[in-house]
Amino acid sequence: MENSIDDRRTRKTRGLIKQALIQLLAEKDIKDISVSELSDLADINRGTFYLHYTDIYDLFAQVEGEAMNEFGQYISRYKENSQVTGMPILLDLFEYVKANEKLFKAILHTKEANFLSRVIEMGRPQGQAEFREQYKKWDEKHFDYYYDFMAFGAVAMVRHWFEKGMPETPEHMAHLAEKMVKNCIENVG
Numbered sequence: 268m269e270n271s272i273d274d275r276r277t278r279k280t281r282g283l284i285k286q287a288l289i290q291l292l293a294e295k296d297i298k299d300i301s302v303s304e305l306s307d308l309a310d311i312n313r314g315t316f317y318l319h320y321t322d323i324y325d326l327f328a329q330v331e332g333e334a335m336n337e338f339g340q341y342i343s344r345y346k347e348n349s350q351v352t353g354m355p356i357l358l359d360l361f362e363y364v365k366a367n368e369k370l371f372k373a374i375l376h377t378k379e380a381n382f383l384s385r386v387i388e389m390g391r392p393q394g395q396a397e398f399r400e401q402y403k404k405w406d407e408k409h410f411d412y413y414y415d416f417m418a419f420g421a422v423a424m425v426r427h428w429f430e431k432g433m434p435e436t437p438e439h440m441a442h443l444a445e446k447m448v449k450n451c452i453e454n455v456g
Contacts, residue, residue, distance in 0.1 A: 281319055283309040285330055288323070292373035297327055331374055331382055335389075338363070342389050357444050361437035364425065372429055387418040417448050 287309035291300045300323050306313045320326040341359050364371050374382045421444055428440060435443075 277319075280309075280311060280315060283311060284316060284319065284326065288326055288330060289369050289373045292376055293369070297323060297377050327377065330370070334367070334370060334374060335382060335385055338386055339389055342386075354441055354445050357441035358438060361440045361444075365433060365437045368429075368433060375426060375429060383422050387415075387422065413451070417451060420447065420451075 284305065287305050288300070290308065291305060302313055302316050302323060305323065305326075306316050309316075320329065338360075341356075341363060424440070424444060424447075428435065
C-alpha cells in the first residue's frame, strides 16, 4: 500500500515539475531557467527536484524523451499495419500534437531540442519497398529526396500552425498535409 502512495506522490511531483518547465519554456530559453525558479513555480524545494533530475537539461531530456516515446507509439502502430496510410496516420498525429499543445510549443521553442529530427528519422520508411506500398508512382532513385522533402515540409507546416496559434482543426491540417503529399508524389516522377 505504501509503495502505491509513494508512486502516486512521485508521479504528482514529476508532473508539477514538468508543468513548471513547460510554463517557463514558453517565456524563456532553457539556458535561462534555474532550478530555484522552477522549484518555486512547482511549489517544491530544490532537494525534491534533485531527487528526480540532475539539472534542468536532464529534466528537459526526460520530458522530450517521454513525448518521443508516445509519438513513436503512433508511428509504430501504423508501420505495423501497412494497409493504413495517409489520413488516419496524419489525423492521429495532428490530434496528438493539438492535445499536447503546450508541451510541443515548449519543445519547438527550445533551441537544444532535437525532437523533430528524431521524429523524421523515426518515420522514415525502412526501405524503398515500404515507401512503394504507400506511394505507387515515384522515382526510386530519388527515394531519400522524396522523403526528406515531405518530412521537412510537414515540420515547417506544424511550426507555422503553432506560430499562427493553431486556428485550424487537426482534421483540416491532416487533410491539407495528405493533399500536399499526394500532389508531390503524383506530380514528380
